[in-house]
Amino acid sequence: MTGLVRKIHIWAGLLVLSQLAIYGIAGLTAGVYASRARPNRPRSVRHVSFTPPANATDRQVAGLIYQQLRLPFTRPMPDWFLRHTTDHHLLLDFYNINGIYRVTVLEDEQRLRIEEIRNNLWLFMEDIHAATLADDGAPMPVRLWALWNEVALWSLAGFCLSGAWLWLATSRRHPWAWSALAAGSLAFAILWGTLR
Amino acid sequence: MYRTLRTIHLLAGAFALPMLLMYATSAVQMAHPGWFRLKPAVSESRFTLPAGSNDGRRLAYNLMAARNISGELQQLRSTAQGYEFRIVRPGTVHEIRYDHLTGATHLQTLASPFIGVLNRLHHAAGMAHHDYLPLTMWGVLVALASMATVTLAGTGVWMWWLRRQQRRSGLILVGANLAFTLAVFLILRLG
Numbered sequence: 001m002t003g004l005v006r007k008i009h010i011w012a013g014l015l016v017l018s019q020l021a022i023y024g025i026a027g028l029t030a031g032v033y034a035s036r037a038r039p040n041r042p043r044s045v046r047h048v049s050f051t052p053p054a055n056a057t058d059r060q061v062a063g064l065i066y067q068q069l070r071l072p073f074t075r076p077m078p079d080w081f082l083r084h085t086t087d088h089h090l091l092l093d094f095y096n097i098n099g100i101y102r103v104t105v106l107e108d109e110q111r112l113r114i115e116e117i118r119n120n121l122w123l124f125m126e127d128i129h130a131a132t133l134a135d136d137g138a139p140m141p142v143r144l145w146a147l148w149n150e151v152a153l154w155s156l157a158g159f160c161l162s163g164a165w166l167w168l169a170t171s172r173r174h175p176w177a178w179s180a181l182a183a184g185s186l187a188f189a190i191l192w193g194t195l196r
Numbered sequence: 197m198y199r200t201l202r203t204i205h206l207l208a209g210a211f212a213l214p215m216l217l218m219y220a221t222s223a224v225q226m227a228h229p230g231w232f233r234l235k236p237a238v239s240e241s242r243f244t245l246p247a248g249s250n251d252g253r254r255l256a257y258n259l260m261a262a263r264n265i266s267g268e269l270q271q272l273r274s275t276a277q278g279y280e281f282r283i284v285r286p287g288t289v290h291e292i293r294y295d296h297l298t299g300a301t302h303l304q305t306l307a308s309p310f311i312g313v314l315n316r317l318h319h320a321a322g323m324a325h326h327d328y329l330p331l332t333m334w335g336v337l338v339a340l341a342s343m344a345t346v347t348l349a350g351t352g353v354w355m356w357w358l359r360r361q362q363r364r365s366g367l368i369l370v371g372a373n374l375a376f377t378l379a380v381f382l383i384l385r386l387g
Contacts (some may be wrong), residue, residue: 010362013352014369018377020349023219027342030321031335072387097384124385132227141383148376150227157220159348163209176203177210184211187337188218194266194330195286196313 002169009162012155019129019152026129029122038123039099042115050112052105058082061105062092065112071101073139097127097142198358205351212344215337222318225311234315236289236306247299252279255294259301265290268328285328286320287313 013020048069052061062077074094083091090105102115119127131138131146138146167177209216225232245262249255252272260266260283267285278296282289287308294301308316323335356366 007362010352010356010359010366011369013349014356014366015373017349017353017370017373019373021346024342024345024347024349027321027338027345031323031339031342033322073384121385128384130226134227134229141380141387144376145380145384146227148373153220153223153227156216156223159209160213160217160220164213167206167210171202171206174203174206177206180207181210181213184341185214188214191330191334191337195317195334196288 005162016152016155022125022129026126029126043118044116048112051110201351201355208344208347212341215341222314232311234312236308239305241303245299245301286316
């Protein structure tokens with residue numbers, strides 16, 4: 001039985017190796033970036049000709065721009081996300097897995113200013129680690145990642161159980177392991193009690 | 197070498213076990229929100245504080261001391277009537293409205309169920325930006341658990357490689373995983 005559990009533990013671990021590493025990196029990234037604002041400076045700026053139809057609402061303009069630009073890995077702009085700059089230009093932030101495409105509708109100049117604000121690789125991994133199948137509207141590559149993530153999150157629960165099994169079956173008397181478990185559990189319990 | 201790696205793997209896993217269980221459980225909740233009830237329990241109370249307070253931050257800290265409320269002060273803003281602010285702990289949000297003229301204070305508390313607390317703890321991280329010490333300490337624990345997770349992945353792969361009898365089957369699995377990861381990353385980052 002222990003041999004079978006060990007095989008499953010190893011095989012499942014290899015099958016979701018990248019996801020587990022990314023979970024760890026995402027946790028460290030969140031620790032660093034939670035205290036800072038995300039990047040807000042554009043990596044590139046370009047302009048595209050655009051004339052909004054007469055009498056079109058902001059919503060219709062946003063939909064038209066989404067259709068026309070087809071910016072990678074973006075999705076249609078929800079109504080509540082429509083904003084305006086201080087000089088009253090329509091401002092559309094198309095969020096995506098790599099950051100933001102910030103589109104400003106310069107109606108008087110008949111063009112769009114498109115700024116690409118790009119997250120670094122660490123923030124990308126923090127965001128991709130959170131992809132789930134519950135997000136129906138995500139782009140296909142993100143959905144595929146979410147599918148593998150689904151396997152990984154169930155595997156994570158399985159590793160906890162199978163790891164505990166392997167420990168108790170093979171190294172039960174390891175004193176440092178019990179100390180490590182006690183330290184982790186105590187820290188968790190104290191903070192749980194305090195935060196509750 | 198194998199014994200050393202196994203010991204490191206075991207210690208990292210044993211230390212991080214409660215956190216990993218918390219992350220796994222809350223990840224299942226987030227992946228399948230329909231399976232769980234997250235509706236918070238709401239309670240309200242009204243009371244009077246000294247009128248005329250013109251320092252919102254001090255008002256909030258006095259209220260926390262007087263009503264034995266702990267948490268992080270968030271979204272403090274001045275309104276036409278007085279102040280509004282929130283005091284937040286993972287899973288518990290206190291929303292407070294204070295009337296500057298009369299001192300009348302309205303406190304609404306939203307308390308999440310157990311799984312909701314796990315969800316909030318999953319999202320709590322960072323060591324530098326909290327003015328509530330337990331959250332800073334939680335950030336430290338998250339960082340340790342994250343390092344343990346990377347350690348588990350690294351030592352796990354290394355141990356597998358040393359187990360010659362499982363190299364071939366493992367290579368197929370890890371190869372598939374790495375190829376998939378590389379492909380998705382390239383598509384997403386270069387697409």
